[in-house]
Amino acid sequence: MRHQTTLTDLARLGFADLETSRERLAEFDDSVIPFFAHAADPDQALLLLGRLREGAPTELESVMRDDAAAARLVRVLGASMGLGDFLSRRPSELSAISDPIAGPPGAAEYTADILGSMAGLEGDAAVTALRVRYRRHLVQLTAWDLEQSDPLAAVSVVAAALADLAGAALDASLAHARTVVRFPAADVALTRLAVIGMGKAGARELNYVSDVDVIFVGEAADGLSNDRAVEIATRLAMETMRGIHEPAYEPELWEVDANLRPEGKDGALVRTLESHLAYYDRWAKSWEFQALLKARPLAGDLVLGTRYVEAVAPLVWSSASRDGFVDSVQRMRERVTQNIPGDELDVQLKLGPGGLRDVEFTIQLLQLVHGQSDPLVRQAATLPALIALADQGYIGRVEAAEFSRDYRFLRLLEHRLQLTKLLRTHLMPTDPEALRILARASGVSASGVELAEQWKRTKNAVRRLHERLFYRPLLSAVAALPEDGLALSSAQATARLAAIGFTDPAGALRHIAALTGGVSRRATIQRNLLPVMLQWFAEGADPDHGLLAFRRLSDDLGEAYWFLRMLRDSSGAAQRLTHVLSGSRFVGDLFERIPEAAAWLESDSELRPRPTAVLLDEARATVARHYDDADAAALVLRTARRREILRVAMGAILGTITIEELGRALSDITTAVLTGALAIAHRYGDGIEFAVIAMGRYGGAELGFGSDADVMYVYRPAGATDGEAQSRAENIVRSLSRLTEDLRTPLDLDIGLRPEGKTGAIVRSLDSYRAYYARWSLTWEAQALLRARGAVGDDPLIAEFEKLADEVRFPPSISDRDVREIKRIKARVESERLPQAADPSRHLKLGRGSLSDVEWFVQLLQLQHGARIPGLRTTSTLGALAVAVDAGLVTPADAAKLRDAWVLASRARSAITLWSSKTADVLPTDRAQLEGVARLLEYAPGSASLLEEDYLRTTRLARHVFEREFYGLPSNPAPTTA
Template sequence: MKRTQTTLTDLARLGFAELGEAGERLASVDASLVPHFANAADPDQALLLLGQLRESAPTDLDALLRDDAAAARLVRVLGASLGLGEFFLRRPAELAALATDLAHPLTPEQYRADLLEAVEGLGGDPAAVALRVRYRRHLARLAAWDLGHVDPLAAMSVAAAALSDLAGAALDAAIDVARRDSKFPAADVAATRLAIIGMGKAGARELNYVSDVDVIFVAEAGEGIENDRAVEIATRLAMQVMRGIHDLASEPELWEVDANLRPEGKDGALVRTLESHLAYYDRWAKSWEFQALLKARPLAGDLELGDRYVEALSPKVWSSASREGFVESVQRMRERVTDNIPHHELDVQLKLGPGGLRDVEFTIQLLQLVHGQTDDAVRQRATLTALDSLADQGYIGRVEAAEFARDYRFLRLLEHRLQLSKLRRTHLMPTDRDALRVLARASGISTGTDDLLEQWKRTKHAVRRLHERLFYRPLLSAVAALPEDGLALSSEQATARLAAIGFSDPAGALRHIAALTGGVSRRATIQRNLLPVMLQWFAEGADPDHGLLAFRRLSEDLGEAYWFLRMLRDSSGAAQRLTQVLSGSRFVSDLFERIPEAAAWLENDDELRPRPLPQLLEESRATVSRHQGEPDAAALALRTARRREILRLAMSAILGTLTVEELGRALSDVTTALLTGVLAIAHVYGDGIEFAIIGMGRYGGAELGFGSDADVMYVYRPAGATHEEAQSRAEGIVRSLSRLTEDLRIPLDLDIGLRPEGKTGAIVRSLESYRAYYARWSLTWEAQALLRARGVVGDAELITEFERLADEVRFPVGISEQDVREIKRIKARVESERLPQAADPSRHLKLGRGSLSDVEWFVQLLQLQHGAEVPGLRTTSTLGALHAAVGEKLVLPEEARRLHDAWIFASRTRSAMTLWTSRTADVLPTDRQQLEGVARLLEYPPGSASRLEEDYLRTTRLARQVFERRFYGTGPANRPTTA
């Protein structure tokens, strides 16, 4: 035998981890074997087992190793499966199983014939041992074929089918033994028919290397025997079959034969007649039991009886989705499975956890049961075959189906390799790095542990996302047919009709319609039914042409996602809402191009409600945690989440489901959630400073609108660092905040213009610097700016200290007449100098007469004058302070109502203009079409452009009268009069 000397570098290149031990063991190994270890999942294990075989069975081993191809198969098997290595140590003669190459797995008939031959003439324990040894001989050959396959993902389904066929053959052999060992009269046993129905993975031909084999036993009396007697005998046979497979013997059990899916579960009879089964499913079965029958297949025993069982129950399975609450019951069952996972297993569960195999299987089964009621094509047992059929029939998009299939194969491959390792049933990913390295090699991931974990992580997220999208959006009802006299899209008068109902470019609309309805695909068929109705709804919007174009783009993004078409077909409310938001807002349609799946929210009012701040903050923290060490990726995820939430709020605002005050708070919360996440990236806690972001202006008042800047100030406090170090680190954080929040799609301008000394001041100051500045240099406008200062993100104690300092400045015990005059002078200067050139003061929503600034400056003057003694005025909310002023009789109710109405009207209009044009604008347009679009968003009826204009001018004119009298008045003008 030729020996070899291998360097440590060579050993590492081959994949050995225990280099010293490997070097010593390889010294006694023939040199021709060494290269084969590179193909072993665990070279160290393969080498150790090879040495043990040489000690215990040198003759059998040498006979196999004479053939290089056989030696390669052995090393691969030993490196991937300690369980099969131990089998060969127990049964060295079975090494001969690897002597010849398995070109492809055997057929079910071949497996059955060979296992029956193995137990022929045997009974009791010898039969059980013979069966298990022969089974594992085939298992070793199949594993060698599987591990040697160039594409492990492609081999997975073939191996699973072969394992299922092998299991069926083992059950047939066990039945054969049980019949011979039976204590009942031979004639009665022969007259007793017993079928074993494969359920779950066994029925679908999807078994793992060590799956439980779920079964149902069915008996029938043959000639000369009563039913009760046949059931009694069949029950005894079934029990003996189960014992032959998994009771204690000198050869370990194969797997568990699990009959708990039978009627009444563990409490039910182990064996029933076909008639008894049918009676149960007619009267008592729950919805989940029909789902369990989805994969039922004659597996062993009397196949003719098994066929009749499946045929009889099939109509009941495929009509079960019509049961009341069926869909919801399946969804709840999946959720219960997840809820019952032990906490320590949740993140490592391949099968049951979020993003695991059950998410794929439950999704496909539910869609099958729903659509299979009327479509025979999707009535498939195997998961991947069913997935292909769902895609072919248009119920799932082809891209989604391909992703689901790929992810399912990958998860199943990991499950296969884990179970093959020790021939034990497990669904838990290892956490040990060495075990993960071996799993990666066994799964064909040559790049190692980190890539395996990353691929698994991506797969889980993709599976969970698709599961939630499909599993909770199945078919709910049949599509409603259009009236016979509905709009005919193919009519010669189509162009005229489109123009008549409101389309400005009917020829362009026809092109969109043709693109949406052309071809023979299922999508085109559904769109042809949908569009006649939807065109009428688009025509009711302010811009039907843009709405139809946006719908075409959205359909091209989502058209292959079956949930989208089903949502449109089955929920006219959702479809009508979609036409409303698309024809009413370029802002929303632009965002839909990035987040098309948001269309699903239109089915559910709860999905359109603002998400609570704690929930947003939790998501931000989780996002940062998921992307630990990847600041740009984390920031991108945070910005994407912000876009998503802004789209949610935009849709809600258009549909009128939230007030402008709720919108202001919600947009402010979304900004806070983003800044919380970004600050967690930019600020390394424990770096020697405390840091906080102070919301100012409309952000501080929780009054943001679409397109609003986020006014902020930054504050820090040294916590171990020197002053110079702390200042430098704080400035670095500010720069990072600006970079990480930059978003070209929905810009977020972190405006620091309200800081001390304005644009010439430091971008960030320490708390003590703020304290010193406000004590010595603060101007009146800076005290006024602090009225809406609110700590939003950062160290809680620092925020509290800053707000306490701000209170001392913004709520002075007294304010001088000189300071009041200064405020009025600055306001007049703002009106004359900051108003854009040529802008009509009566139409400017922010700086114009009676607009936002008039209301806010008046309220802020009241706060400066009376905040020290009136607690209700110590709020950053404009309307909150105005309400408190009325309570203190600082403002007459009628005056407050005028100011309130103007502020609300201007705020709503400003946001509506952003929604309509997808641009920020502050001037009420004069263009009638633009005015009409804004009016429709403000819930005016069609043709209300002039009415909107008149209402705005009148409302702000009345507010301006109050402002001029109360703000610019002389003497005690801040106290109302009855005049």
């Protein structure tokens, strides 16, 4: 009786809208009710069944008389609104439900059946027949799929059948195209056209709703020219595509996507085989060979298609040897992830982290690397490729089994999601009801909550795929007996290391052996951690140096408990370590002297500059502790300086400090070491006062790595005679140079900005400075004093010197003649001081729009307006520029351009030193060096050209401002005429 079906019964069957469902079920016989227990969405199935009852009662009754057919129909309707709409639109196709398949037919059977359905039909009628018959087969395949007891095992069978069905549809559409193109029939018959399946279609792993990627190859039979054949084949290809996806009485099937052809959308739709090969030989990019890995004759002339695939195969399997191949593959995967909208990132089943693309890209990369020498791994489809890689020992069987299961699970979810509305989607639902329906459809989870948890676990497992499949076997290559039975040969391991970016893979393999050999606690921990660390090293700009530096560091620290604990328990610190070691030779060199600094990587606070007062107190304490041993005290001071430079270097690389903070920190470190050195060289009661005046970038607290420390020295007699005071001051200067000399991290105390330059006295008394500036001072010397700042020494003397400097650098007014002199000197600097053959657009210090332009412009403003605008009386370039904006001397837009150029040039100078451990002032032209600098400037991998473009554009804009505001030139001067 109807009333015996309670709401509880309906809920147990899976219905959600219980009252409505009970009303609708009243229209059907009780025998149909149990079938809904196997429907993904019983409510949807019942709704669609009701529509069929209203629109096609006779056809529906024929199906419902057979319990097995009725059960299949309910399954299909519960899983796919799209197929339900098709059956409502074409009720005669309900007979497909009554005609079940024991298994998917082959491609030939599909083709013959679709062509048979089109026999005798023309125009839109033929296209309609093609699409209807395609969807009839889709209904039968869906019914078969949904009845499988092991849906994961069926995924590959269904995907292959979908690819065969797509190929059959293309074959039928091409056959129809040959009857409608407006060319002589004889010429059409002599035109061969092969449709090459790419991507999932080529690999026979198609989804229910996918774009079908193709490449068209044309050729003439004897009696027709190739040019004529390509013309006809192009029209045939266009008509073939229209037959599949142009609007018609029956909706389109799917998009035929030919954009993987040479030159993409801009390239010819059809080429001859010879034209394809000429393009691939000369112009093709690495990603195109990766795409060709899955190429397969799909439709049309299969003989021509086979020739095409055989011809491109050698190019595909040698592509991994191209320069930067792996880099380009990894960048392409990163770009895919970066282009995912933010609100889709966590629900992207295909493209997101831990999605299908992670599996596919990794397996393809392994294939292309090892397929160069091993034909057995040259498989088009993902799962057969995974099996082949395991059979050949490139990955472990256990890992292969795990990731085969993960991949099948993700593909199953993809299939069920697309079946719902027959739409191309890869977004996992977040709505609990939608998750519940998906769980019922997939048949692998009991509930929506369980399905969401299973998907999360699978994503995490897949995300570790690259590490587990690409890196761990490298350890097995140096182990006597790996646990999972996998051991790469040395040649295989070397090839894999080369593929991931090591330029000396044999050397890297030796480092791995040294790090993981033996039974020590350190070796055990590093055996477990190195697979991850190798991945991190490979992501760096210089993996070889990173691994070498890590080996040296490990040797230095030995079995130190804190180091091993940090590696084991703090993945953040370990990853930071690989980042700084693979990105900076400068840091690697300092680590050799101060290995214990690795402990700082666990804490952001340890990577921040230490306060100035702390540094000064440490310097004074060092001198007090070694009062009677100047050399010992100086050694401790130099070691402390290296330590603090290493600290801020790591902070700069890891982004814990800004470029302004870096400049102040390096200046403070310099001040600290000079404070200690002066305390040794200048003892209390020696008859003079003495001070070190910071100049240039040191005076502005704008030092970078490798910068000279510009200084001037001043003294004042305090009991000694003038002659004795001069002699003692000179001894102090010489002592400062000796005590601070450091071959590892040089400190160049440059006194080139003193009065009279290189020909002037190395140290002067305060009175001598006063007399000189009063009588002889040149404009450039007043300009140099703009960044003069008392750094170290006797405070009264510093105060007096700075008072004197203010009188010189901030005059009540500056004459036009002096302004012209400044501009003249600047022009001379540009023409004479720039190194011979140096590119002015790339010189970071003296080039166009670089540091010099910005600093000279700001300094001219300070000389002109510093007397009346107190804020301009600062040694900071950016500080003075900001005040100039507030005072209306510079527009905010112009100041922003100048600031951007100054910051970028400053960062690039420091990055060059960090990367190479050498000082240079020219933006590199070597791509590897430029890439290393770019990575330190936080550009994405492969951004060398982007850094170059950014620098040239930024400095060009700054130069325009400089020429207009400093030299008074027009922004865009009109060309002169004779």
